[in-house]
Amino acid sequence: MSATVQRFLDPAVLGAISGLDLVAKTVVDGFVAGLHRSADFGFSQDFAEYRAYAPGDDLRHVDWNVFARTERAYLKRYRGETNSLLTVLLDASNSMSYASHAVKKIDYARYIAASLLYLAIRKQRDAAGLVVFDDEVRSFVRPSTRHGQLQRLLAALELAEPRARTRFEAPLEHLRGFLRRRGIIVILSDLYEPPDSVIRAIEPLRYRGNEVVLFHLLDPGELKPQIGASAVLVDLESATRFPVTAEYAAGRYRERISRHIESLRVAARGAGLAYQLLVTDQPLDAALREYLTVRQGRD
Amino acid sequence: MGFIAPAFLAGALAVGLPLYLHLLRRHRSEALPFSSLMFFEPREESAVRRRRLRYWLLLALRLAVVLLAALAFAQPYVMRLAAGAAPARLEVLAIDDSFSMRAGTRLADAKRAALALLAHKPAGESAQVLALSSEVSAVTQATRDPSALRAAVQSIGPTDSRSSFAALAAAARSLAENASAPIELHLFSDLQRTSMPPSFAEMALPAGVTLVLHAVGRPAEPNWAVESVSAPGEVWNPRDARIQAVIAGYGTPAAWKTVSLVVNGRTVATRRIDVPSSGRAAVEFDSLELPHGFSRCAVRIDSADALPDDDEYRFTVERSDPRPGLLIHEAADGRSPLYFATALAAAAPSAFVLDTLTVQQAAQVDPSSYSFVVLSDVGSVPGGLAGRLREYVGRGGSVLVTLGTAAAQQGQVPVFGGALRTSHLYAREPEGFVSVGAADTAYPAVGQPSEWESVKFFYAAGLEGTDADGTHARVALRLADGTPLLIERSLGEGRVVLLASGFDNLTNDLPLHPVFVAFVDRTIRYLTGTEGRSSARVVDDFVALRAGEDRGLGVEVVDPEGRRPLSLQASASAQWLQLAHAGYYELRFANGREDLIAVNPDRHESDLAPMAPDVLALWRGTPGAVSSSAAAPRATAPGAAAGPEDTPAAHSLWWYVMLLLLLAALAESAAGSRYLGTPREGP
Incomplete structure (x- = not known):
């Protein structure tokens, strides 16, 4: 991927762009341009094959030119034309408002969500929906391919400001009642809960044939906290505060959060979930690449 | 204890700044919002408490820095009596090298006593060596170098000049004006009575100068001398010339003495006279056979006393045509x-x-x-x-x-x-x-x-x-x-x-x-040019070398030892010549006239009688006997009775305060860097 394209995936650069639609278009166009028509991934407008018509097939996909020459009905199929369904679950709890640099975790999550939704609707012709949650479902946009769906989704993203705490059980329980069709579920969260609890809440989504992608968003300041000699840390969700030492932050804390990440990774794979750690000072292409990989596996 | 600038003590109020930083701001620890404290442990509070205990050391160091800085600006001092510690003192060794010190072993004794004093001098004290005759000359400057002082004492030799205690007092006054430390003046001399000035006030020593006398040559030896000679400086008819000489005895018994008239090294006449006890006798020579030109003449006696150099009186006579x-x-x-x-x-x-x-x-x-x-x-x-x-x-x-x-x-x-x-x-x-x-x-x-x-x-x-x-x-x-x-x-x-x-x-x-x-x-x-020509001069006299101030032809001078005391430049411009040595000086003036001058030591030096003990006690300011060795008790000069030993002196503590301030600042820097520094980033 060229440096110019990479530049459009930099979250710091995206932070200067107003409007999630423009952010999404910038990210996806830049990402697609960098792929150079890779054979790994197919988009809906790329021709794939002809298939013999079978009763029940949509007549709109019959290639009538071929039928005129051969008097046989063939369906024209395109790559990626699987009519997949993408549902993005965005964690909008207070912990997502943390930032040790220019881009908050919630902003980074919105960039990814917008990019994925743009990619699904505009490039894949997939139905896409959005669930914004914290300790409950705050907003829900049903997956659809209707005209104006992308604008509705981006508007919901714009309104997703962090508040409250994270709880996976209640919102996912609520979500299971709405998800009738199989599809891809992308979860964007910092996952500040015990790994067992997270996997236990998410795993049921997999039972219905959904592909679940777990994007674990962390700020670089959460991986390597820079704390002075004397500091009192305040929990953004619980408002709990207590003094910490720099020695602990540089030692014991790093061990514990590394162990937490590794536990999540192992538990997710054990449950058949795709897991990807995203650090908010890194480009967005890792998320897009992970999504396309998962979608490719569904074809 | 006092302060030179006590107003600066108000700067100690600045201790409020570190107190504020430590005691007030300490409780407002920096609050950092963090996404989740899920992986932090509140039990680290105890570590922080331990750290705060360490801050008390930092606070103490900072308070010390502020207080010491205010103290340094105020420049503290303490009044301390100098009796406890030996004061810085300048020892001045004045060694009499006048003509009378040629008698017996007087000069050698004086130098030996001076060396003994130097051997017992504390290493931290400065000393200076002076040579005393009609003037006082500094052989060394004030120094602590014992070898230089010893060499200076050894280099002093006898002169033909007359000693003057007034010159010594004047030199002591000059030293006292320039020296910050009290002066202990050691005089190694035969303490001749004739060395006293006409007015005793001229011998008074200034305050701060302690006089220690080291007498040599006691008791005074009897001495005969040719006290004076009356002779014409110029003769035209030798038969008309008459030479009169006075033979004096100082502390001598009555004795017969043989008096000889010597012309150009040859004895031309001899007389025997009876010199009374401690008295004078005159002898006369009726005629003087001389060649034309200058003749080196002298009257001698056979005294065989302690000071043989004054047994001869030199004079010159010029025989010339009209x-x-x-x-x-x-x-x-x-x-x-x-x-x-x-x-x-x-x-x-x-x-x-x-x-x-x-x-x-x-x-x-x-x-x-x-x-x-x-x-x-x-x-x-x-x-x-x-x-x-x-x-x-x-x-x-x-x-x-x-x-x-x-x-x-x-x-x-x-x-x-x-x-x-x-x-x-x-x-x-x-x-x-x-x-x-x-x-x-x-x-x-x-x-x-x-x-x-x-x-x-x-x-x-x-x-x-x-x-x-x-x-x-x-x-x-x-x-x-x-x-x-x-x-x-x-x-x-x-x-x-x-x-x-x-x-x-x-x-x-x-x-x-x-x-x-x-x-x-x-x-x-x-x-x-014959009006002022006398047959003999006295050591340290001056002779005019030229009439006007204009520079002209050079004047040639040959001293008694055959050397030329004037450089070429001085011989062309010098107006006067000091006759520093006994003997015959040969001169050729700028106008071409030649002269031969006989120079004799001042006959006051022949009287070896010392100063009376009461006069010595008065000079030293304390009644008592004259010391005869370097270990003699020291007396205080008049006006110096209230010496510096009794006066409290102000000793500044500024350097000590500055040293403590430096140490406190260094310790504060080390403690602050250790406690408050940001930990190094781990891998």
Whole structure:
């Protein structure tokens, strides 16, 4: 991927762009341009094959030119034309408002969500929906391919400001009642809960044939906290505060959060979930690449 | 304890700043919002408490820095008596190297005592070595180097000068003005009574100087000396010369002494005289056989005493032919030559041969062959003669000019220069004459003013610019109305003396008075350079090397040891020569005249009697005996009784405070860096 394209995936650069639609278009166009028509991934407008018509097939996909020459009905199929369904679950709890640099975790999550939704609707012709949650479902946009769906989704993203705490059980329980069709579920969260609890809440989504992608968003300041000699840390969700030492932050804390990440990774794979750690000072292409990989596996 | 600038102590209020930083801001720890404290442990509070305990050390160091800085600016000091610690003291060792220290082993004893004192000197004390004679010379500057001090003591040798305790007191006063430390003055001397100045006040030592006397050469040894010799400096007929000598005994018993007259190393006459106990005896030699020229003469005694160097008295005698003189007069004036020649013959028989010539006869005469020239009321001097006379004077010749009525008709004074003003004809005034009003008795030709009281002057010539031109003209006599009568002007290497009246017994009655003979004698001797010639001089006397201030030909001087004490530059410009050594000095003056000068030590040095004990006690300021060794008890000089030992001195604590401030600042930096620094980023 060229440096110019990479530049459009930099979250710091995206932070200067107003409007999630423009952010999404910038990210996806830049990402697609960098792929150079890779054979790994197919988009809906790329021709794939002809298939013999079978009763029940949509007549709109019959290639009538071929039928005129051969008097046989063939369906024209395109790559990626699987009519997949993408549902993005965005964690909008207070912990997502943390930032040790220019881009908050919630902003980074919105960039990814917008990019994925743009990619699904505009490039894949997939139905896409959005669930914004914290300790409950705050907003829900049903997956659809209707005209104006992308604008509705981006508007919901714009309104997703962090508040409250994270709880996976209640919102996912609520979500299971709405998800009738199989599809891809992308979860964007910092996952500040015990790994067992997270996997236990998410795993049921997999039972219905959904592909679940777990994007674990962390700020670089959460991986390597820079704390002075004397500091009192305040929990953004619980408002709990207590003094910490720099020695602990540089030692014991790093061990514990590394162990937490590794536990999540192992538990997710054990449950058949795709897991990807995203650090908010890194480009967005890792998320897009992970999504396309998962979608490719569904074809 | 006090403070030089106590106002700076107000700066101690700045301790509030670290107190605020530590005690007030300490409780407001930095609150950092964090996404989740899920992986932090609140039990780390105890570690923070431990850290805060460490902050108390940092706080203490910061308070110390502020307080010490305020203290340093206030410049604290303490008053401390110097009795507990040895004060910084300057030891001055004055060693008498005068002529009397040649007696026996006095100088060696003095140097030995000085070395013993240096051996016991504390290493931290400075010392200085002085040499005392008629003047005080610093052999070293104040130093702690014992080797340099010892070398300075060893380098001191005997001189021929006379010691002076007044000079020592003056040097002590100068040292006390420049030295910050108290001075302990050690005098190593035979403490001669004759070294005391006429006024005891001149020996007073300033406050802060402690005098310690180290007497050598006690008791005083008996000493005989040739005290004085009376001999003519110049003889023309040896049979007329008479030599008188005085032999003195100091603390001596009555004894017969053999006195010898030595001429050029050869004994020409011997006498035996009885010298009374501690008394004097005179001896006379009737004739003196001398060759022409200078002879080195001496009178010796066979005393075999402790100070043999004063058993000989040196003098010089010059045997010469009569010196030619020239008197030039007007042909019509027959009186002046008569009076002058008669007076000259009466004053100095056989010393001068006077030629008298009229102006016309002298027109072609070369004056350089004469010892002096007299222009007696000459109206008009031929141009050639005037030029030769000026050249003669410029080379060191001497001319006496008298201005009678004939000379007054000319506008210029011959040879002397200057214009003639209105003449004073006192005969026409009511009193008919005028007397001498002022006399410069220091001038060699003047004598005593009383000699001139009865002399009547009826006429005197007036000169322009005589008074104003004081740098080159010296007025030795003035008439009562202020008219200069006797004036001298130096021209080149020679002199011109002007008498503003005549020798003709018409313009004055001077030739009829006894002072005329004396005046002619003194004037001619002064002009010929034989007036001040004595047969002997005393060590440290000065001799004039040239008449004027103009630089001319070099003067050659050879001292008694055969060395030339003057450099080439000094020989061309020096006005005076100090006769520093006993013996014979050979001189060739700038005007070509040669001289041989005998120099003897001051005979006050021959009297070896010491100062009375009461006088010594008075000088030291404490009654008691004179110490005889370096370990003698030390006494305090007058005015120094309240010495620095009893006076509390202010000792500054500034350096100590600054040292503590530096240490506190360094410790604060180390503690602050250790406790408050950001931990290094881990991998």
